[in-house]
Amino acid sequence: MTEAYGQRFGERLRVENAPAIVTRALRTADMAVTEVRCDNPLREMSGSIQQEDAFLVCLHLRDRPRREYWLDGRRAPMCDLRAGESCLHDLKRDPKAVLDKPYHTLAIYLPRAALNAIADEANAPRIRDLSYKPGGGVSDVTISSLARLLLPALRHPDQANLLFLDHVLLAVGVHVAQTYGGMRPMSRPVRGGLAPWQERRATEILRASVKRSVTLMEVARECGLSVGYFSHAFRRTLGVSPHKWLIEQRVVLSKEKLRDDGLSLSDVATECGFSDQSHLTRAFRQTVGVSPGAWRRALQR
Structure with missing residues (x-):
């Protein structure tokens, strides 16, 4: 070791x-x-x-x-x-x-x-x-x-x-x-994004991981790709990195949970895979433009 x-x-x-x-x-x-x-x-x-x-x-x-x-x-x-x-x-x-x-x-x-x-x-x-x-x-x-x-x-x-x-x-x-190592990629044919089956598999795994952590290698392996190429292909196909896409899915889920008045913001954060309420608030504000509390109040009105 x-x-x-x-x-x-x-x-x-x-x-x-x-x-x-x-x-x-x-x-x-x-x-x-x-x-x-x-x-x-x-x-x-x-x-x-x-x-x-x-x-x-x-x-x-x-x-x-x-x-x-x-x-x-x-x-x-x-x-x-x-x-x-x-x-x-x-x-x-x-x-x-x-x-x-x-x-x-x-x-x-x-x-x-x-x-x-x-x-x-x-x-x-x-x-x-x-x-x-x-x-x-x-x-x-x-x-x-x-x-x-x-x-x-x-x-x-x-x-x-x-x-x-x-x-x-x-x-x-x-x-x-x-x-520091002078690495320079050799020329190779330009490749596109994920194949349809790879996109489906990647998004399935990420959606299933909304409430838990998943590594980039796990998702790339399921798609039969290296980590580096998978990251590039995912961004090219879906417009964002896998990490950003997963955060966006958690925000989508949090909107559903916020409709339940019986859940506190802390409960919503836990249900949607955020580490705590402040983590939920930061991600929600960056994605939606307002805090989850303000979004819930607007929904109630």
Whole structure:
């Protein structure tokens, strides 16, 4: 079992609590994100992580001035890391750092198998290695924006939407493959959207999942497609992403439930697969333009 995410990863960075999310959007590999934070570190070296053919894509949420960093047992030049900057670490090279200043980091686990799967789905040659400055920070707006979308799910996992998390982590992997691995899809015939039977099957599964979570991989597998192609074909056919379409179906169901005056807004949220009343309100307002309470009152009038 890998030490590169979750509690075992947190132990290497001397923190007791390291919330993590694992996604299986790719059939042959897992990706994961771990949040590590320490406000009062002791001056000590981080622990070694079991070597494997994988990378960590780390977004720093706090400044780390004069960070001391080691790679392959050798000290690298000291550098200043600023909040919002990202670093890439090759887990084959035993990366370590001195933990002497407060730190707060999101670490995305990206194994070689995931990079291979991403390249295969893009019909591109597999990536040999990533190009980056070891230990140095880079201002990558895409990584920063995508990784921050994962913070609410790490802090409130009971409210996390698996489809959404699959999309975000897969997007990080594709971005790293293209930006740092030079991945470029080979030309291929332009393909359209979902076949009629695939559209029916996908919407059947998603409708049946209104009250529970479903992964992107589950739906794509039922349609006989890769996750990447399924997402593209679904959007091309139905005009929205699978995640957005599922939210819209939950809103449609909530309209039916709101006609029952015996149900509170909290009850309606639970019946329609929302994590709580505020989640229902946000989704309803974005889709309908008014809050569910206002919609119910207008209906009564």
